[in-house]
Amino acid sequence: MKRLRLAHLPTPLVRPARLAERLGIELWVKRDDATGGAEGGNKVRKLELLLAAALEAHADTVVTCGGIQSNHARATALCAAALGLRCVLYLRVPGLAADDDGAGIPWSAEVAPLAGNVLLDRLAGAELRLITPASYRERDAVMARGAAALRAAGARPYVIPEGGSNGLGALGYVEAMGEAARQLAAGEAGGRPFDLVVHAASSGGTAAGVALGAAKHRVAGELRAFAVSEDAATTTARVVALLDEARACDATLGLPVRWSIDERARGPAYAVSTPEQREHIAAAARLGGLVLDPVYTGKAFSGLWDLCERGELRGERVLFVHTGGLPGLLAEAATFTDVC
Ligand SMILES: *Cc1c(COP(=O)(O)O)cnc(C)c1O
Numbered sequence: 530m531k532r533l534r535l536a537h538l539p540t541p542l543v544r545p546a547r548l549a550e551r552l553g554i555e556l557w558v559k560r561d562d563a564t565g566g567a568e569g570g571n572k573v574r575k576l577e578l579l580l581a582a583a584l585e586a587h588a589d590t591v592v593t594c595g596g597i598q599s600n601h602a603r604a605t606a607l608c609a610a611a612l613g614l615r616c617v618l619y620l621r622v623p624g625l626a627a628d629d630d631g632a633g634i635p636w637s638a639e640v641a642p643l644a645g646n647v648l649l650d651r652l653a654g655a656e657l658r659l660i661t662p663a664s665y666r667e668r669d670a671v672m673a674r675g676a677a678a679l680r681a682a683g684a685r686p687y688v689i690p691e692g693g694s695n696g697l698g699a700l701g702y703v704e705a706m707g708e709a710a711r712q713l714a715a716g717e718a719g720g721r722p723f724d725l726v727v728h729a730a731s732s733g734g735t736a737a738g739v740a741l742g743a744a745k746h747r748v749a750g751e752l753r754a755f756a757v758s759e760d761a762a763t764t765t766a767r768v769v770a771l772l773d774e775a776r777a778c779d780a781t782l783g784l785p786v787r788w789s790i791d792e793r794a795r796g797p798a799y800a801v802s803t804p805e806q807r808e809h810i811a812a813a814a815r816l817g818g819l820v821l822d823p824v825y826t827g828k829a830f831s832g833l834w835d836l837c838e839r840g841e842l843r844g845e846r847v848l849f850v851h852t853g854g855l856p857g858l859l860a861e862a863a864t865f866t867d868v869c
Pocket residue numbers: 570571572600601692694729730731732733734735736825826852853854
């Protein structure tokens with residue numbers, strides 16, 4: 530399997546002692562927010578494989594998609610720039626009236642303010658095509674048409690699905706579990722497997738990779754992923770499909786660990802947090818120096834907090850995967866006045 534070296538690895542395995550004490554569990558955090566600088570987060574591990582495949586296919590342009598504040602789109606924009614690849618991003622804008630039948634309208638500050646991930650996308654020189662939520666539901670077709678138009682204009686596009694989540698991208702998280710296993714073998718984090726891994730799930734590639742990798746490398750007995758966009762049934766179906774896709778890419782993979790998708794931390798809507806979730810985000814920063822975001826990691830952490838409050842995890846060894854997302858927090862600064 531061809532893989533580029535894009536991430537800063539291994540990422541630290543840390544024990545936020547005061548936070549662990551507050552939660553009553555043996556909490557460890559895999560700092561995958563630190564897979565890079567501004568490009569950091571869980572998507573870089575997937576992009577190591579996906580962009581290797583793009584280069585192998587002699588692509589000169591990468592095409593991908595996401596919400597307007599997509600961390601995946603921003604990581605792709607920055608990594609593509611570093612590799613000298615052109616980058617085209619189809620980004621969903623809530624409330625956008627029309628988008629030229631899914632071809633997208635060009636970026637403007639009135640429609641998509643230069644904040645958080647959008648600022649970084651534009652700094653990296655990515656071409657933004659803003660599309661409606663209705664077009665976004667047909668994102669694979671939208672990107673296929675975009676790629677065909679690019680090809681007709683002489684470019685060599687490579688399309689990466691939402692979140693970098695296909696079988697190949699998921700292998701980035703199989704390898705992340707291999708990395709954690711090597712840290713345990715070296716005596717880090719108490720030197721023995723975790724009871725449970727917890728993280729946020731949206732497009733499902735991280736969960737599929739963690740479930741397969743935790744089994745292959747004996748890192749943990751179970752995965753609990755908190756759905757942050759679609760409901761549990763939809764997210765579960767995505768992960769099920771990706772488990773098969775990942776196994777088709779790597780025949781050495783066996784069965785995943787026991788896994789489940791928990792939808793109780795979704796909050797009011799994608800990217801909208803509750804006051805209680807913001808309290809938990811503030812607690813992580815104040816008791817652990819950990820900066821979580823209101824779209825992904827903050828919701829997963831809040832879900833973990835609630836499991837602990839209900840006494841479901843007393844004393845267990847839990848690995849929380851911090852998947853990044855800082856620019857998304859900074860873009861939502863105005864919603865944090867209640868806890869700051
Ligand atoms: C994309 C993302 C996730 C979810 O990962 P998936 O593989 O899409 O399920 C979690 N946290 C952050 C910060 C992300 O950007």
